[in-house]
């Protein structure tokens with residue numbers, strides 16, 4: 001296990017020192033002012049580079065080009081790329097390393113069960129991570145936030161279990177980590193003191209976590225003015241937006257991305273939700289059963305070590321707002337993304353636990369996975385075994401992860417399924433579900449089953 005904040009700290013230092021940062025920022029600044037034709041030229045140039053690399057070095061694409069008879073050099077434009085196969089989560093589940101063009105040891109590995117409940121493995125290069133951070137910082141700049149903006153950060157990090165404290169200052173990193181899973185009437189006053197002493201420009205993280213903290217602050221009659229509230233990963237409810245804005249008195253800077261890192265999108269200062277066309281090529285595929293809904297299929301333009309061309313994200317959007325956006329940027333508008341929607345869990349003693357699927361996000365060797373709250377403090381892991389599945393190891397890992405995130409004293413069980421985990425009538429497997437009797441109404445509300 002890495003030391004508190006260790007991996008994040010290391011990744012931050014690599015990004016900061018990486019020579020690609022200067023080039024990335026220059027490209028990003030240029031593309032922000034580009035015309036639609038200029039953006040397209042940039043996309044097609046990156047596409048040609050990626051296709052050449054994939055065809056030469058990735059076993060998956062080498063096989064496809066050999067079998068299909070398509071010449072890699074014939075794929076030069078956005079129209080040409082329509083002959084490429086659509087890559088699915090199943091391809092990543094089966095043999096993720098087959099897609100890599102670099103040795104996987106020089107890349108960062110990550111896992112996600114996403115909204116489909118299938119745990120996949122992907123890799124990314126440090127250079128693409130540098131680019132992504134710079135792309136996010138470009139979005140911050142639209143709201144007057146500098147690259148070194150001081151943020152208190154609320155995500156799924158389990159540092160609090162190691163640090164023994166619900167806050168952790170990352171040295172030299174302009175970040176104060178705040179545990180999303182240690183908030184209670186007893187801890188919040190101390191946490192707020194630490195945040196004030198840190199002097200943040202912005203809050204950053206999961207909206208459910210930031211909103212939970214905000215609701216405690218509001219109950220205490222406190223305000224904490226910031227320049228921005230940087231959010232991602234979840235669909236926000238109007239109530240969460242309202243409580244965050246009333247306490248922090250700042251605009252929401254929201255972005256959408258995925259572990260596979262093929263699409264990056266975010267809102268501008270005029271409220272338009274834009275795809276960042278210089279980050280990836282986005283295709284919207286109509287969903288036949290649901291008119292007006294589209295599935296995002298996208299091509300990452302910067303992760304050269306792990307090319308995902310025409311990757312099916314499983315994420316849906318509605319119709320985009322009619323453009324152009326008053327901000328004047330050529331980045332197309334994207335409809336709202338149906339991201340993760342999760343109920344909060346509760347511990348036996350009534351603490352609210354936002355975004356509970358965090359405890360199953362990093363599981364491998366399972367084809368499907370879900371965590372269910374059977375009652376406050378009682379959690380069940382549901383899994384469909386895949387290659388390399390080890391029930392005892394998984395059970396022990398789940399128990400450990402629940403204790404780290406949710407605190408000691410929770411009751412955990414595990415159930416395995418053949419084939420698939422039962423779906424609700426909507427057909428969509430949710431990564432977390434609340435079952436049994438309704439959870440008590442927490443301070444942020446929104447806990448109805």
Ligand SMILES: [Zn+2]
Nearest residue numbers: 268272325327
């Ligand atoms: Zn705009």
